[in-house]
Amino acid sequence: MRHTISILVENKFGVLSRVAGLFSGRGYNIESLSVGETLDPKVSVMTIVTRGENHVIEQITKQLNKLIDVIKVQDLFETDHVEREMVLIKVSPKTELKSEVLRLTEIFRGRVIDSSQKTYTIQVSGDESKIDAFVELMKPMGVKEFVRSGKIAIAREAIKR
Incomplete structure (x- = not known):
């Protein structure tokens, strides 16, 4: 486990x-x-x-x-806890895929943190499955490289009744 x-x-x-x-x-x-x-x-x-x-x-x-x-x-x-990871992913999409990369970034609540004429560097944070899904969707778009943080987690406070 x-x-x-x-x-x-x-x-x-x-x-x-x-x-x-x-x-x-x-x-x-x-x-x-x-x-x-x-x-x-x-x-x-x-x-x-x-x-x-x-x-x-x-x-x-x-x-x-x-x-x-x-x-x-x-x-x-x-x-009961909250956990998050972050990925920085550099994508070099073909011209016809640039808008799709930006659309997917928005759907995943990511941000373009750097761009050049040929690449976007995108930051996305969330749980492990969200990061995995985003990376998989970006692969056909022309991923040049990516780096992923380790998981951070914090226990939730118990609700007192």
Whole structure:
């Protein structure tokens, strides 16, 4: 099963290496990794996507909690949460396809963030399936290159009644 793990860590050198080393040392792949500072510049949040059975992920979270610089670990698998990715895609469409590229970009609520005489660079953000769908639709249009961010995720607040 695929799990998204959110890890709050102290923002120090070597923390990323130790966390990644924990995964590689046990033979687990990291499918996606994103790291960024929080409101407190001394603290960062890592969002890691990995695959494994529930008991394996539970072991990983226990091991992560043992690392000195780890503040909090949360497996978002069974938690109501919001997640997003972003793609930057450079398309070089034939003249007759330019309007179609712009139309699809608008449908996917994307933005053209750079353009030249021959290319558009488009930014789209959303969940994984939205990004996958947009990339697939752009492939026949003349994709030159694209880069995709790792997943970022945050738990939703519980609704109090």
